[in-house]
Each structure stands twice: as C-alpha cells, then as structure tokens.
Amino acid sequence: MSTAASSPSARPGKPLAKLGTAIAHGGKLKASGKPVVITMMAFAIMNFMTVVSLRGLPAQAEYGLVSIFYYVFAAVVFLIPTALVAAELASTFPKQGGVFRWVGEAFGPRWGFAAVYWQWQAWVLWLPAVLVFGAAALAFVWWPQSFDAALATNKYYAMAVLLVVFWAVTVFTFRGMESSVRLSTFAGVVGTIIPGAILIGLGGVYVAMGNPIQMPLDTGFLPNFGDWHSMVLAAGIFLYYAGMETQAVHVKNMRNPARDYPLSILIATIMTIVIFVLGTLAVGVVIPHKSINLASSLLVAYRDLWAAIGLPWVGNIMALMVAIGVLGQVNVVTSGPSTGLLAVGKAGHLPHILQRTNAHGMSVPILLLQAAIVTALCVTFLILPSVESAFQILSQISNLMFLAMYMTMFVAAIRLRYTEPDIVRPFKIPGGNFGMWLVGVVGFLGALVSGFLSFNPPSQIGTGNASIYIGFLVIGTLVEIAIPFIVFAFRKQSWKDPNSDFEPFEWETKNSRPAPPGAPIPVLPAAAGAA
Template identity: 65%
Template sequence: MTEPSPAAAMPGGKPKSAGWLAHGGQTKTQPKIVIGMLAFAVMNVTTIVSLRGMPAQAEYGMASIFYYLFAAIVFLVPVALVAAELAATFPKQGGVFRWIGEAFGPRWGFAAIYYQWQAVVIWFPTVLIFAAAALAYIWWPPAFDQALADNKVYTITVLLAVYWLVTLVTFRGMAASTRLSWLGGLFGTIIPGAILIALGVAYVAAGKPMHLDLHASVIPDFSDFHNMVLAASVFLYFAGMEMQAVHVQDLKNPTRNYPLSVLIATVMVVVIFVLGTLAVGAVIPREAIDINRGLLVAYNELWAAFGLPWLGNVMAAMLAFGVLGQVSVIVAGPSTGLLAVGKAGYLPHVLQKTNTHGIPVAILILQGLLVTLLCVAFTVLPSVESAYQLLSQMATIIYLVMYVLLYVAAIRLRYTQPDRERPFRIPGGNVGMWLVGLLGLAGALVALGFSFIPPAQISTGSPVLYVGALVVGSAVFLAIPFVIYAFHKPDWKAADSDFEPFETAA
C-alpha cells in the first residue's frame, strides 16, 4: 500500500479522503470540475506510489523489472479501465458496494466494501511496523538502530501508541488529519522518493561498489515457486487505481483522455518503482535485504557513500512523518465509507454511532481493537519481519478477492444492464470487456495462489503454521460479512440515511 498523497489513500495502502467510499469520490456539495489528462495521470501516480515495498522487490534484482511490468499489465491497467466504466455507469453513492451489488445483490456488495475495510485494518500494523523501524533509525549508531528495529516489544509498543494516538486525534474531525496527510505526502513520500532515485543514479555514475548485477536476466526463475511469493505482493503496491476512477466524468473527453492518462500514469509508476527498487538493490547485498528496514538501510548507505551519513537519520525522520500523515487519514477514510453503507441498513445501530464531527467512533474503536489483537499476535511469530510478511499477505488475499468480484461484476453488468448509459466504456464492446476482465481476473487469481506459499527469503517459522495462519485467518475474515448480512434487520436502517437504492433488484 502507498504513502500518503494530498488527495487520497487506500488498502495496499493509500490514504483516501474520508468520504471516498461513501460518495464515489465526491461530496454532494462539490462544484463541477474539469480535470486535464496530465493532471489526472499525476493524481493516479500520487495515489499509488509507495516507498516501503521497494526492498521486498529489490531481493529479485533485475528480475524486479519483470514483476513490475507484469503487475502493471495484468492488474493496474485492467483495474483502472473496469473501475472507470463502473464509476461512470453508477455515479451514485456506494463505490464497490454499488458496483458489485448491482450485479449480484447487496449481500455481495456488502462483502466487497467490507473486504476493502478489512484489508486496511490488517494492513495497518504493517505500515506502523515500518514507522517503528523509521523512528528507530533516527538515532545513532546504526547498530543500535538495527537492534531496536528488530525488537518486538519496542515495535508493538510504538505501533499501538501511534495508532491509538492517531485514532484519538481523528475523533476531532478530518480537517487536521487531511492537513497532516498533505504534509506527510510531500515530505514523507514525494521528496524522499525523488532523493532516493537521484542518489541511486549518482551512486552508479560515480562508480561506487555495486551489489546489483546489471547484466542479470530480467526474466525470473519460474522453477522456484517460493521465490514468487514476495513478487505476488507487488499487486497490492498497485492497488487503488479504482479510487480515482470516480472522477472519470470530470475529464475532458473521457473516452480519449482516460485511457491515455492511465497509460501515462502506468509508465510513470513503473519507472519510479523500478528506479527506486534498483537503487536499494545497488547498495545492499541481496542476502542482507530486510523488507521492513531495507529502505532505511539504503538511505544510510547512499548518504554514507557521499560522506553525509547523518542525512540517513534525517531521511528516517521524514519517512516516519510520512507514515503518520498516511495513517491519520486512513484511520477514518475506509471506516466512513463502511458507515454510510451500514446506515443504509447493513450494520447494527451500535456501529453507526458518530460524534459531533461526524466521525464513526464505534467503527474506529472496533477497528482499533482488531489492530491491537493483530499486534499482540506478533508474539507467536519468529521475527518482526515474519509478522510484517504474514499480515501483508493476508491483506493482499482479502483485497484481491474484492478485485475478483469487481471483474466478474463488470462482465455480468454488460449483459444484465446492456442498455444502461455508459459515459465511459471499455473499447471493443463486450469482447473488449471480456478481454480486460479476464486479463485482470487471471492476474488476481495467480497472485492469490502465490500468496499462500511461504517465502524462501524470510524466516517465518514452521511453514505449516504460516500457511495455516494464512488459510484460517483469511477464511475467517472472508466469512465475516456474510455472517453480519445474515443477521441484518430492516430496522437497522438509520433515519438519516440518504443512500439511494439499487437500480435493479438483483
């Protein structure tokens, strides 16, 4: 998931404004705006680009280029096109709840929006683990930083303290969170990302010692399935393109400009990820890369190579600040979308409680309790890194299931509502929809399969325990929305709910 941007975020990772799920990306009082093609491309780039995941892909060296390109072709582009058509076709409230509900009914629509929220909850500890590591690397000397970052008691303490502090601040409303997100996006992602790439280029140009074999094959070794697991997680790095799809009707000439802006954004995202990942791989030996603190080590090594090691500590502080900005918005964003659907009659009244600022306090408290339980579960895993990997994979699995539903729903709606006006349509008629939908579906299913294989690069303890935890945890989380839906009652609908009904009785 990504670092914060001024406009948004999501699960793999991206801070979105509080109402993006509930209102399809725009509030009802917003005036009509017109977005240029390049501006829209930049919006997508800032929503998706993340720095934290680069060390995981750096383990693959030059082969990481293949994984980024593969994920862009079979995931990033299909998601963008499918979400754009659905957002333009169903502009009312609801996001994925409405899109999938129109195809398969409210039960599956509720499951989809719940999966978005649940994936974010599971993902929270992973981004906070990185924040704890970044805070550890502010100090000196590096040996102390490493020992502190690897200490589970320290990590859990920082994680819970930061999460609950941000949650309490969020109770005061979204204004402060949005401001912190904007500053965090600038100083915690955009500037550090530019510095990382610039340092990597300067490092290579200066002829410094290289730990990356530039002549290695870009095609990975497909014979070792264990080496494919971390690569499957790249799909979650690219998640969130569906968020900006709700603005498709605000584009000039969307039929032409939307596909072009997606192409531009895709190229920019891939270039940024590839250059940043190779910069990490250039300064850290493959066997020494740690997916949690590898980025921090890379900054230290790059600045030290130019005689400025203390700037590595400054970069750690900037990255930690970026995480705080990201979390401050994500804490409230997805839960606000779930609240709107819940008030339409799909969550009990106890979970519909809000404060005077309109913040869903009941859902946030439940969210915090779940995060706390996940953090306590770290104690049964052999290392902070293994906990990071397990939670990342579980969030990936749940989020990919939502995307599977999205692709199937898009195809079905072409046949169940063929005459509905579609301001933006995937080119090629139904054949085009089938090609794009099946391409995205195949990519999501492949990534799902690999997500259950223990990674060879990380010590996760017993493979049986690791896979068992993934299977049981994923099964429980995937079943929860169906249990809630089975017990929901008509009188759960709030009197002030303005959620429009579905267009069909599917």
C-alpha cells in the same frame, strides 16, 4: 500502495486542497458552487499519489533485475485492468457506495456488502504492516547505526510503537475528515514524493561515482517460474498497485473521460512503474542481496547512499521524513475506508451501535473497532519468529482480502454489460463486450495467481514453522471471507437509518430488470415495495 495523499496540496484554502477534501468526502467535487473539472495530468497525479509507497521497495530488491519484469507484468495484468474496470463502473454508477454499489448492482447487496467489507479489512490488515515499517523508520532517526538496526528488529519495540502511533492517529481522526486530509496530503509529499525522488537521484550518483554495485547484474530479466517459493514476494506487487479504483469515482469530472481517462492512467502507470523500478534498483545497488530486510533495508539504503557522498547524518533525516510519510498513510487509511463503511452501514447493513457519529461526522465505533482489531493483530509479533515474518504475514492476508474484492469486482463488471446494456456509460472500455471480457478475465486471472502464490512461505525470509505460517494465512483468510456473509445473514430491517441518503440500486427502481440471482429482500424501502 499508498493512500497517503489523495490531493497534491496540503494547504487549506488552495484549490487542490479543496479537491483533496472533496475526495475524502466521497467525490463531491465543487468549488464556489460549480463542479471542479479535473485535467488529464491532475488526474494522473492523483492516481499516482494514491498508489505509490516506498515501503515495499526492499522486498522487490531481493530479485534484482528480475524485479523489473514483475513490476511491468503486474501493471499489465492487474493495475491497468483494475483502473479501466473501476472507471467504467464509477462513471456508470456514480451514486454513493463505491464497490458496494458496483458489486451490488450485479449480484445484490449480500455480495456488495462482502466486497466492501473485504476492502475495509484489507486496509485494516495493511495498517500493522505499514506501521512496522514506520517503527523501523523511527528507529533509524537515532545513532549509531548498530543501535538503530537492533531496535528496528526488536519485536517489543515494534509492537509498542505500533500501538502508540495507531491509537494516537485514531484519536486524531475523531477531529474530522478535513483535518485528516490536511495531515495526509502534507505527509504524502514530505514522506513519499520527496524521499522517492531523492532515493532515485542518490542511486544514480552512487553508481556514477564508481562505488561497488551490490546487485548481481548477470541474472537476466526473467524469473525462474519453476521456483514457486521465490515468487511469493513478487506476488506482493499486486498489493502495491492496490487502490487505483479509489480515484475512479471522479471520472465524470473530467472534460473528456473517453479520451483523458485512459491517457491519465497510462501516465500514472508509467510514473508508478518508473519510481518503483528505479527506487528498487537504488536499494539493490547499495544493500547486499543477503542483507536485505523487508522492514529496514530502505532506511539502511538511505544512510549508505548519503554516506557515499560524505553526508551520512542526512540519512537520519530521511528516516524521519519516511516516518512522517507512514503517519500520513495510516491517517488517511484509518479515516477513509471507515467512512465508506459507515454509509453502507446506515443503509441497513450494520447495527445502530456502529452507525453512531460524533460532532465531526466520524464513526467513532467503527474507528474503535479498527483499533481493537489492530491491537489484537499485535499478537502475531509475539507468536511469529521475527518482526520481518509478522510484516510478511499481515501483508499477505491484506493482499488476499484485496484480491477477493477485486476478483468480485471484475466478474460484476462483466455481468453488468449484459444486465444493464442500455445504461449510459460516460467511460466505456473499448472493444464492446469482447473488450470487457478481455480486461476482466486478465485482471481476474492475475489476481487469482497472485492469491495462490500468497499461500507459499517465501524462501527469502524466516517465517518459522511453515505449517504455522500457512495455518495463519488459511484460517485468517477463511474467517475474513466468512464474516460479511454472517453479518448480512443476521441483519435486521430496523438497522436502516431513517436519515440515510443511500439511493436504491438500479435493479430496485427498474421494473424491466429482475433482481440479481439470490438477492435477498432488500433493506431499502423502495426496494421492499418492488419485492
């Protein structure tokens, strides 16, 4: 998963750079006062760049040819359902709020707040994991390789780089969303798109030159479904695909959403699967199965692939490019989700201290809270036996938070077909209510299975004591699940910012529709009158 680039261009003044800035500002796409029309191919590229990241390739290289099955399976049961459901919800409820509004329309603001909190925390928990990968990439910029490998696996080095880089990015984000978009789009191209293409090309050259293939080719394409522990890392593929709903808010800017959106998602899905599958195989052919390391094997693969054609030093340059890509990912994830949480907070769901903004409109208190959480998570690097195990556990908790949000979104989409049957849906999942049930249930069950697998210690890496590993996951997940409900229970009417532009829910403005079951007295004035 990558949010490193929400637009294909990084140069200010260009139309696509304006598009990227608009994306960062919540989808208000305008150019010279006129709405921007997004073509089918442009939308496909936007979704592709939002989802794709290279950091997870070594984890799936563990499976060899079986990884192809996992990538395709996760796309069918999770990526495509997520994209379709998000498109219908985003086009039907285009007002500000994203997943908070979608879930809130179905189940009220309590569940809407929980969903947006889980989404935000998923990104926050994801940050240390991706920074571990960035620290490894930075380590591989130097020489010799033995020094690089030792540095990349050093817990204290990883923790130091994580803290320095993340706090530096946090301070940079204070400059405003436009600066963040420029950095992230540049880093996305330099650190994800170009290195991904090079990795696949080098893998092909390596095989064509007759070099030894380290990946076993006699395993077949189907996994051993009875070995649950070996399937845990495969469940992480769902996390790689997370984020497809991000761009769904722009469905109404397409010429023909009913036709162009499904086609663009199909194109983006194929592009995503191709780069994941071929990139994973490229790592697998050059790194022996038993030597694969989640944090550093991609960098070793680059160096070995370039060494195969007599240019090992270029591998160090590739490591620097990958590190730049991580910087862009961290930057956009640091700024984007916090902005969405700020809008929800101003609607009356967060205390005033977390609603304050600087001259650039950035929520400094929320950004500092993020930084404090990430700093606290560094403790896992000292408690767990290795950098690799810390990398794994943070990724899994992030995965569980994403899955909780997605499962809630799938159920909300099904419910809204019945509570809002007559509302205009610019894009509607085909097949009537049956089509929605099919897509929603498949996506829900896919996320549920992935979540269940996440609690099993993976057999491929050393996580230390299994009880401690599982305890971290269980306690961390329960705490994260509970926090938004606790905050919501203690919210006050006075928390609502009088200048908030958050619009009421549909059920608050339509007398013909009752409030969702269990919906509390709304904070919004318009809703308070209806109550």
